[in-house]
Amino acid sequence: MSDQNVRSAGFRLTEDISRRGLLRAFGAGAAVVGAGGLLEACGSSIKGASSTTTKGITLGWIHPLTGDLAGFGAADLWLISKIKQTSQYKNGFKIGGKTYPITIKSYDSQSSVTRAGDLARTAILSDNVDMLFATSTPETVNAVASQAESLGTPLVCANCPWESWYLNLFPKGNPTNATEKAKYVILYFLGAEHLAECFVPMWNRIHTQLHTDKVVAAAFPNDSDGNAFRGVFPPLVKAAGYTFDMSSAYPDGTTNYTSMISQFKADKADFFTNVPLPPDFAAMWKQSLQEGFRPKLATVAKVLLFPTDAYAMGSEVYNVATDTWWVPTLPWTSTLTGETCAQMAAEYESSGLGQWNANISNYSLFEIAYSAFKTVSDPHDHDEVAAAIHNVNIDALAGPLDFVTGGSGWIKPFGPAPGVAITPPAGVQWQKGVKYQLEMQVVDNTLLPAAKITADLLPTNT
């Protein structure tokens, strides 16, 4: 692996060889995959090699940068470069009088479950990371979480509904009585119940406007998210006075949704919700339009969260609603630099990467890591660091993250689950924009009052 070559070469270098020389020598190999992450990683390796007294801290981040879930990772490499400019990460962590230089390694899961698990093993067993991050859907996070928990390496997860994550670690667990505690793994995100409670107010508003039959069509796949949603959604939706018309559990990668769409049409569904993989949604939505299933409001989960996914479908997604757990108008700031959400979003957009997206909140992984490492005596002691991440309680860029009590934001009867901090979502909608073709507008802030409403909720189809 080119990754391996670059790293071992980095350790052998003497100090008179410049970083640029190293880049020139290995640039060709490193440029092929995940160039940014590798080059940055080897830059820091040199720093680690030059210090004879302290072995640096290595952080590994397993995330989908390519493949079906690439939209989720769109901000990640920019975030790594941004983090490296903070004084804490640039100068190293001062722990017990010693300074530990920081190496950040980026591992692209290519959106593959098996690859995510393999990378976790590589990171833990070969690269000896001191802490892992895993983000973006159960397809990335769950395999890493299982490896980290069994191999005893601290892991911070984000962007994966907590039930899917919890039921993977504890298959016999019960989300309404979540008492099991992972020793090495924590998570901040929302849960399926937050999405239901985020979507219901939007359905209510469209119902008031257009007088529907209150039938909600739901397409939940046969995967971690789908199975969790199948358990959580029906009681909440029925309690809100809606008929829940659920499809059978289709396998990921299904290409033909005719039978499901016929069922929704026959049942005269006015609303549509789902939790698919992005390419499956593209196929499903295309066929829905072809076959004349035009719900008055579509509220989707797991897809259209990011501009890249939305643009891939173009005008087909006008006025489709979804959720978001981070917007630039939130009043939160970085614990590392004091920058605000608005500043982060503006800087992201000015760096030429396109529109801001909610995964800028992955910044908080590094806030959690810093907050935990500075309380330990030995950063290489995995048990001590694992205990420290469970004691993190910070007001981060992603919002208040309280892993001690679980914080507020839980919806009864779910949680609180040990090691989980909730970042509740706001209801958003992709509307035809002014500055960009598609703009994500906040249309409902029932669960996240701090997010400013930026537009009226519009029906997907009238």
Place this chain on the structure above:
Amino acid sequence: MAWVNAVIQGVLTGGLYALFACGLSLLFGVMKVVNLAHGDLAVIAGYVAIGIITATHMPVLWSVVVVVPVMAVLGYVLQRTVIQSSLNRGVLTTLIVTLGLSMVIENGLLQFFSADTRGIGAGMSLVTSSFSLGSQIQIAWLLVVIFAVAVVVLLGLQYFLSGSSYGRLIRAVADDQEAAQLSGADYRHVFGIAAALALGTVALGGIAYGMYSDLDPTTGTDTILLFAFVAVVIGGLGSLWGTLLGGIVLGVAQQIGAQINISDELLAGYLVFLAVLVLRPQGLTSRRAQT
């Protein structure tokens, strides 16, 4: 009504499967080569189309005019270099060589184009528009167009093979390679032409699939090759119109399976495949006259 709809949708999807399958069938019929890189070559065609459309902003359907000849040339070259030299070492070698080719293509695409999924013609009116038959049946124009293209391609191949001198040459070599050689036919060139035809059809299949669904580096082996293979076996190895019949049977079986339960879609297709293998191993049309 839902069942009628399932059958209609299945028949139309069958057209897409026939586009995948006819190239595979042609190569087998003429050269006895089971081309395991068939699906990956379709994905390459799709990627070439996407590249051309992005670079030149030409209308999506016009890309066909460029991509099909490009793939045909690639087919000829591939046959004259890689496949022919493995054919010389025996038929089984071709299986291994094409499997290797498939892996090289898949991993090459992964390396240079990443694992991202790409679609062709998103937002085009052809992709989203449909017409209704009665109140409950909606038929997508895209599938109708693909089905029509499949029929035209099969008619064209049929006419070419039975009417033109090159076609007669191909059939002669397919029937008896040595006798054809004795009569002065350069079978290598003939094989090259057959491979060019096969890759031309697979280019259409790749572009059609890119419009119908999405392409990523693993689509070739996971979906296209598998469905092409099943359609060929159901229809009868080496039979051209059999591929259309095979595609339709597979499509209808999948849709009826999906109507029972959407997770049974693939299972139903493979059960029919298995049933054909057990009850009628030579395929539904055992005639091999066209090739």
